[in-house]
Amino acid sequence: HATEGPGGGVIQGSASEAVLVAVLAAREQAVVKYRELHPELSESEIRGKLIAYSSDQSNSCIEKAGVIAAMPIKLLPAGEDLILRGEALKKAIEEDVQGGRIPVICIATLGTTGTCAYDDIESLATVCEDHNVWLHVDAAYAGGAFALDECADLRRGIDRVDSLNFNLHKFMLVNFDCSAMWLKDANKVVDSFNVDRIYLKHKYEGQSQIPDFRHWQIPLGRRFRALKVWITFRTLGAEGLRAHVRKHISLAEQFEKLVQDDNRFELVAPRALGLVCFRPKGDNEITAQLLQ
Ligand code: PLP
DSSP, rough: OOOSSSSSEEEEEOOHHHHHHHHHHHHHHHHHHHHOOOTTOHHHHHHHTTEEEETTSOOOHHHHHHHHHHOOEEEEOTTTTTTHHHHHHHHHHHHHHTTTTTTEEEEEEEEEETTTBOOOOOHHHHHHHHHTTTTEEEETTGEEEEEEGGGHHHHHHHTGEEEEEEETTTTTTOSSSSEEEESSSHHHHHHOOOEEEGOOOTTTOOOOTTTOOGGSSSSSSSTTTTHHHHHHHHHHHHHHHHHHHHHHHHHHHOOOOOOOTTTEEEEOOBBBBBBEEEEEESOHHHHHHHHH
């Protein structure tokens, strides 16, 4: 909010809410745009054609956002490395456009829930730009590691996304709930959600330095979550927070080594940040028992 640009950030309660806000805003933007292009179509005809995309490795909240937004979200097959790439998205969009559908948004993940895989944001961004599709990145878990220089690679391509969320209540030591959401053009959300009443009017309306966050979220009222972020940051400092993330990573490295040195177990996916995916060797029944 400190610059002249249209971008902005807001603290939502959860990653699920941030994703839902992005999905709803992208949907409304698409309807407005398509109505201008095709005035012969009714609004309900347009809404019936909308379609969104994510990976089959994305968090359940993505599918849920599709249910709430009444817009199908296609869960595209990630590669064998569990990464979603532009190629798969391009194929799906082209098929859908041919079938008369209207692609609206792709939700990529940086740090999937299952294995902390990172979708290929650069190639997905290229496809989204070509087809005028909103690109949202859910970095609920891994986003905290963006603060580390040695993890700079994880941020590749995020300058090209339309919106992004990460949970401060995961890696950043802030108490639940606290999910930071960033938007390249906040007007798109505000325009989509702006519903006014006389009792909501005030003299500072329309000033970009004083955003009305009720237009950026589902509820009208807001909790003062910024206070606990401020206290956490002031108490630990940037270096304290980085040290915490590094500690998680080093503990995971240690655990990964224990798994590798024990011939009863094997790694299922490469270690990523603080996550080690492993299983007992042999029949899946043994894994199910261990999980139980
Ligand atoms: N996205 C990812 C990648 C997650 O790992 C999770 C939770 O584990 C979520 C979204 C959901 O987060 P929240 O509980 O903040 O909605």
